[in-house]
Amino acid sequence: MGILEVQNVNKRFGGLQALDDVNLNVQENTVHAIIGPNGAGKSTLLNCFIGKLIPDTGTVMFDGKSLLGLKPHQINQAGVSRVFQTPEIFTDLSVIENTMIPAFARRDGAFKLHPFERISDEKDIRARAEEMLVNVGLGEKLDTVASAMSRGDKRRLEMAMCLVQQPKLLLLDEPTAGMARADTNNMIDLLKRLASEMDITFVVIEHDMHVVFSLADRISVLAQGHVIVEDEPGNIKGHPKVQEAYLGTTAH
């Protein structure tokens, strides 16, 4: 039994079969990478996990419960957080406020009418948010407005926003996209540390093979909406089907 079980998921957009009978089994407390060429359906698959898209057929089970038909906030409350490809943060708010909001959402649930409590009295929430920001390396920037930060820092902030919720499953959509080499290596170190320190299962979509092979415990290769191989990193590199998918050597 994996924590995330995807069975026979199909998704069609008009004439395009974006996901073709996808099966995926993600084991608890592992880093599971999904790789594949552009247009393979990686992001579509992730969107099916968070309630942004609903598959035409198939099941998505998380922790023994179906995720299909749940609203995004319900899925998050069940323990699934996502870091987006372009950082989705509250750009007008300060870094600490950005991180306190998910902490409130975890403690208070999807809605709580508390118009007369003071944010300044919420010492616990603030302490947790600060701790997480220090953890991802933003401890110096608590009062910076989020829009004023670099892309790498925004991604770190988004990571902190997800991690402060202590999710069971964290979905990362190209966590190093558009980053300089040094930043990428920092991000790898951070992810490695988090994976070993926290009880979180990671599902990572990534283009950068360096990142994938440094992090993943298990890799699924997606091509044209179909999982062609699922195996350990050591067996993926030399796999003929993978070579074919990436290099396009059509072995007719």
Added chain:
Amino acid sequence: MLNNIRNNDTVLMSLIVVMVLAAPLLLAPLGAGYPDLMQRFAIFGIFAVGFNILFGLTGYLSFGHAAFLGVGSYSAVWMFKLLSMNIIPAIILAVIISGLFALIIGYVSLRRSGIYFSILTLAFAQMSFNLAYSVLTPITAGETGLQLALDDPRILDAPYEAGQLPTPGLFGLYMNDTWTVNFIGMELQFNVGYYVCGLLLIALFYVALRIFRSPFGMMLRAIKTNQTRLNYTGVNTRPYTLAAFVISGMYAGLAGGLMASMDPLAGAERMQWTASGEVVLMVILGGAGTLLGPVLGAGVIKYFENIFSRMNDQVVESWFLWMPEGLTEFMVAIVHPFVGKGWHLSLGLIFMAVVIFLPGGLIEGANRIIGWIGRRFGSKKTDKSGEAPAPAE
């Protein structure tokens, strides 16, 4: 930083308390110190502060808030007719009924966002306006407006002197009681109705301040910035926006109830779309999302509407009498379109200037001036300018 906010809040509250309590003294030199206008300052201040909770925090631009103002007025007048001339039950009913209205209209309108939300609220408000004129005439008295009558039941009140309409009051005080005091050549008018409105403005300003500083207020600001992220963060945004909508609708209803308490009649024109647009202008002019801005914006617009609109050519001429004769006429001719009946022109120009040069409203202007003075004369405070702009001053 958190201490800073607390201190700022104390300053803000003291400022509003002094402004409200000393208004008869502060406004007399500006020619605006008479009860009728001061009441309007306070009532529209309340309306704008409430509207700002919705628009300033969540970014949802409602074009139908005058509907709640009208509903509040009608509820209050009905309370005067049926129950008592005491304003307390009237205002309570006004708040409850407008809250219920806001719940229904908000529930439907908030299914959409952006321009579609605005259009839905506008449609609802125009619907209410037209219904008040037509089908609902038994409740609203249509074009004549809902007024007090001698044969109203008023079951709680003792019978009044024959042939005289009663005035709204509060345990023996009447809303139109005014004490006039002479102070260094000015006539200061202390009016009961104004102080009722003013004290409510202070109380409701404090409520708004607490909402701004609460986790609830932070969620509302997050909705304005990135609603998608908030959904994926486990927050159901719909009840938050609905709560903000209902709260601001109740503020509007209370303002409407106060209007009826100052002058016990209610007409449908209070619900017209121009009235809804006016509160949007007030909030944007003063500074959306700031605490003091809406009060300031309401004051400026009501001042223009009542004072600028009454300046005629004689008044203008008296400003330029010191000039040579031909020049005086020339100046009067130039200023003429901007005052009196042309007051909308001046207001429009000011509004355009504010939106273009001070997107944060008059409050941003005030902050810039304070910052400039601080940098110019007090070198101690220079390091503060590098700080992130406070979201709500």
